[in-house]
Amino acid sequence: MTMNRRVLMKMAVLAAGASALPARAQTNSRPGQTVPKSYRRIAVEESFSVPEYFEWRSKYVPTTTIGAPASAFKDIYARLFDLGSGRIAEMDANGIAMQVLSMNAPGVQAMPPADAAVMARLVNDRLAAAIAAHPTRFAGLTTVGPQDPQTAAKEIERGAQKLNMSGVLINSHTNNEFLDDPKFLPIFEALAANDMPLYLHPNGPTAAMEDTLKIPGFTVGWSYGVDAGTHAVRLIAAGIFDRFPTLKLVLGHMGEALPFWISRMDNRFEWEYRMTGKSRPLKRLPSDYIRDNIYVTTSGMNYGPQTRMALDVMGREHVLFAIDYPYEDNREAVAAIDAMPLSDLERSLLCHGNSERVFKLRKT
């Protein structure tokens, strides 16, 4: 690069970065202020839970997924259980206009089917009450127990039609079964019938993958992504988007590496079928489904280079802001996204426009 090009690039980067500065200065340094309209921030993978679930859980599971004692999670539990003033104060302090709430992983998916159905109803009712009390600050995703697909389908319908829910969240596999198993079709039929996006959140590794993926220190940072990403790829390969072409699938953690692999997946998909001579079982290429049916969020991945890559390969209408509260820090996530050199349109779509559209949220 000649000096002229270097200087131009530096000017452009500075110029682009400058658009973020006022927002950062306004929102991060003055807790409690109103979020400027142009930087409305909606965070879409934010966790809550109910004490009743942890009461059930404590009878069966002595430690948490990562092997920590429950006592270490005291502060996290307090934040999970707060669906009112404490949570909203933290949102205000960090310029977060709205949270799209979902039940803490693994939801009710580890429970016996009948217990899961009861707990899901309780959780969804509790969430609906919080949304009704704070309609400008909270939206929510329906919790279901895929253990019983028919009951899950009914709860999806209840969430959409009675509880004002904005989508459904499932924590990857249920009892080691992925959603590409035909037994789960009633769930997809209910999602399609009610036009509800499915947020596919990670779970711990399946029993088959546990020996390989329970890597100390990397359970969440690596293996959760392998689980959820593989699950999404299995859904694509099973033709779920050919069967349900309007289905919207939302993936956290910047798409669980699907944006990273997107072009290679096309390339090798075509190659594998060319070499085997078999006819392709899918109507379109992997990237077509990824770009049209899949939306990725920045939960736990509010990093500049990865966000830039996702925007470049997915398109600016398919990347949504998320934090992963209370597991990630609101302040750090907002500071990170504000500091990224995005265009005004990219920032606006990323921070609220896309989530308003995908989850059909109210715009004020």
Add this chain to the structure above:
Amino acid sequence: MTMNRRVLMKMAVLAAGASALPARAQTNSRPGQTVPKSYRRIAVEESFSVPEYFEWRSKYVPTTTIGAPASAFKDIYARLFDLGSGRIAEMDANGIAMQVLSMNAPGVQAMPPADAAVMARLVNDRLAAAIAAHPTRFAGLTTVGPQDPQTAAKEIERGAQKLNMSGVLINSHTNNEFLDDPKFLPIFEALAANDMPLYLHPNGPTAAMEDTLKIPGFTVGWSYGVDAGTHAVRLIAAGIFDRFPTLKLVLGHMGEALPFWISRMDNRFEWEYRMTGKSRPLKRLPSDYIRDNIYVTTSGMNYGPQTRMALDVMGREHVLFAIDYPYEDNREAVAAIDAMPLSDLERSLLCHGNSERVFKLRKT
């Protein structure tokens, strides 16, 4: 972004892109020409094999890893077996100065240990002869059978001291065992003693992961990356870089998604140990090993957004050009890398400077 910023950004992008144009025009449109010195291209994950291996293989394995009949691979076999004029003509036609050659996956790792040792010696001797015949065009990586770690260690030493090899390539797991098993320590001791980088190439899924990862159409494009990436993460978690701080690990396919997850791995690594209260078993953070000990190549991933992200998170001295010949197309890979808006320094390091340093290659 205001109009001023847009215009500046566009000018900068155009300016940056312009530096690639002369190279593209010079090298892609005139087959057989000399590669301009400033764009010397070294491709570092290029496959070869020997007919003797496929003779052995055909007795045991009726189809290839992806389920295609061997007959579909006729053209690929011809290219794999050519260590002379045909290969060099294809390199010349596409402006590739040098190939760093390695035995076609899964190497000798599927063979019984004694057969693997014999085949590895045959393959390495054949490769050494090709390098001796074309020292400016070929370099090579030693093939070993980790089935017998002591014999593999001796072959690493022979490759380094007698055969002029530039490193060692292992195709991920051997009989479902990853290299973090302490039984493989002699291999790492030999790598360290001979200052040989280890290229960790994917393999098919292990038996445990096969049901989950044998996804039709996505075996290579998704599951190979899961296998090799998980293998690399296991090596980090096992403290291999604390034990061998000078070890260089090379990962193909843009680092098998490690660059994508790098910051999240740090974040969740710190979090997991904070929550469990256990003391960390590693001296440094995951990203420290990834940035200092790991090098990634663009094999099968010559895509602009992913390359930009890898450069931004790994640093320009840790990304190396590769194609994955004959599975990927030389012409397309060169055109893609030439079209990327890189600085002159980035392009020079990516195309040859880094591979010359990491593999200690001759510079002309």
